[in-house]
Amino acid sequence: MNLIRLNTINFRNIIDLDIQFNNGLNILYGNNAQGKTNILEAMYFTSTAKSFRNTHDENLIHFSADQAKVNALVDTNSMQKEACIKIFKNDSKKIYLNNNVINRHADFIGHFIVSLFCPEDLMIIKGDPSFRRRFLDILFCQTDKWYLDNLIKYQRVLKQRNTVLKRIKNTHEQTWLEPWNDQYLQLACTIMEKRSRSIRILNEMAGRWHKRLNREHLSIAYHNPVYTGEDLFAEELQKAFQKRQQQVLHEEMEKGFTLLGPHRDDLDIYIDAIHTRHFSSQGQKRSAAISLRLAEVEYIHSVMHEYPVLLLDDVFSELDAERKNKLIAVFDRKVQTFITGTDLSQIHPLSQDAAIFKIQEGKAVPHKHD
Numbered sequence: 001m002n003l004i005r006l007n008t009i010n011f012r013n014i015i016d017l018d019i020q021f022n023n024g025l026n027i028l029y030g031n032n033a034q035g036k037t038n039i040l041e042a043m044y045f046t047s048t049a050k051s052f053r054n055t056h057d058e059n060l061i062h063f064s065a066d067q068a069k070v071n072a073l074v075d076t077n078s079m080q081k082e083a084c085i086k087i088f089k090n091d092s093k094k095i096y097l098n099n100n101v102i103n104r105h106a107d108f109i110g111h112f113i114v115s116l117f118c119p120e121d122l123m124i125i126k127g128d129p130s131f132r133r134r135f136l137d138i139l140f141c142q143t144d145k146w147y148l149d150n151l152i153k154y155q156r157v158l159k160q161r162n163t164v165l166k167r168i169k170n171t172h173e174q175t176w177l178e179p180w181n182d183q184y185l186q187l188a189c190t191i192m193e194k195r196s197r198s199i200r201i202l203n204e205m206a207g208r209w210h211k212r213l214n215r216e217h218l219s220i221a222y223h224n225p226v227y228t229g230e231d232l233f234a235e236e237l238q239k240a241f242q243k244r245q246q247q248v249l250h251e252e253m254e255k256g257f258t259l260l261g262p263h264r265d266d267l268d269i270y271i272d273a274i275h276t277r278h279f280s281s282q283g284q285k286r287s288a289a290i291s292l293r294l295a296e297v298e299y300i301h302s303v304m305h306e307y308p309v310l311l312l313d314d315v316f317s318e319l320d321a322e323r324k325n326k327l328i329a330v331f332d333r334k335v336q337t338f339i340t341g342t343d344l345s346q347i348h349p350l351s352q353d354a355a356i357f358k359i360q361e362g363k364a365v366p367h368k369h370d
């Protein structure tokens with residue numbers, strides 16, 4: 001996939017931007033707080049209609065404006081598509097794909113995929129399980145509509161089940177849960193099966209990347225109380241899940257919320273058989289996060305038969321020269337890549353034919369090659 005052109009108005013500190021990009025490497029450099037990450041955020045927004053910065057949409061609008069617009073012309077599978085999103089002050093937005101209004105957010109997902117590497121990726125390794133579930137869910141939702149639909153349904157049923165559990169906290173009236181039982185079981189198991197299968201694929205990919213870049217052994221494993229390593233067939237899985245559910249039901253009614261299900265899943269990440277979250281150095285954690293992102297890119301390619309667009313925000317400053325060179329060699333030319341950094345001399349030698357933009361006060365000025 002390629003981002004051909006980005007046009008944004010009043011997005012954060014970028015008042016008016018209209019740039020065309022290189023199919024290979026693009027470098028955005030400039031001092032801190034000039035708008036480099038904001039530009040990548042705008043690109044990410046045209047892919048997911050969400051910010052990666054965990055913020056309300058209305059915060060994306062320039063302080064002095066009351067609406068913002070991002071517009072991306074992309075090339076996917078040799079077809080040009082135009083994604084456009086308008087953001088309004090009341091935290092609402094309007095999404096268009098090829099000038100058609102998209103009413104359901106889910107219908108927008110998967111058309112144009114970007115892979116973002118950023119310093120906050122460290123949280124995938126050292127943060128709480130929700131960071132790892134988010135990593136998996138964004139990846140699987142973008143590459144599998146069926147998963148996306150099931151996850152939305154699951155979240156809805158989980159919410160309803162929790163409401164019932166809260167209501168029967170004192171009475172322990174189990175029959176109230178019955179209308180949700182079947183649906184909850186089916187959806188939970190569907191999601192668990194997909195996660196277990198896909199994590200196994202990601203594990204192989206991440207392991208290979210990690211060996212290549214670090215000469216260490218990285219492995220990831222699905223962490224779920226019903227799965228104990230081996231894959232289960234649908235029927236066995238449902239039986240095992242129901243059995244566990246019976247065991248926790250009393251506690252669920254005591255606490256008033258659902259204790260068992262994919263909303264509590266985790267990913268165990270090991271380097272040389274040592275649990276990274278608790279025992280690895282900061283440098284190892286960072287390398288593990290990069291390997292997971294590389295696996296993500298390869299996974300997207302294996303499913304979509306196309307590479308996503310890569311956004312590398314500030315990741316180069318923290319890598320040594322050898323890893324930097326290896327990382328860039330992995331993707332150069334095959335994958336459209338955007339790299340941000342403050343020091344051009346650190347990035348530019350990596351690719352002489354990159355398109356370079358200097359970012360200053362929300363403006364992008366093309367840089368002439370020496």
Ligand SMILES: Nc1ncnc2c1ncn2[C@@H]1O[C@H](COP(=O)(O)OP(=O)(O)O)[C@@H](O)[C@H]1O
Binds near residue numbers: 011013037060
């Ligand atoms: N809604 C907004 N309106 C105007 N400016 C904003 C908004 N949100 C963030 N900014 C400004 O954007 C700048 C940070 O941009 P960023 O892209 O993160 O910088 P960097 O170039 O270091 O990556 C800050 O100066 C911040 O004040």
Ligand SMILES: [Mg+2]
Binds near residue numbers: 036038313314
């Ligand atoms: Mg930044």
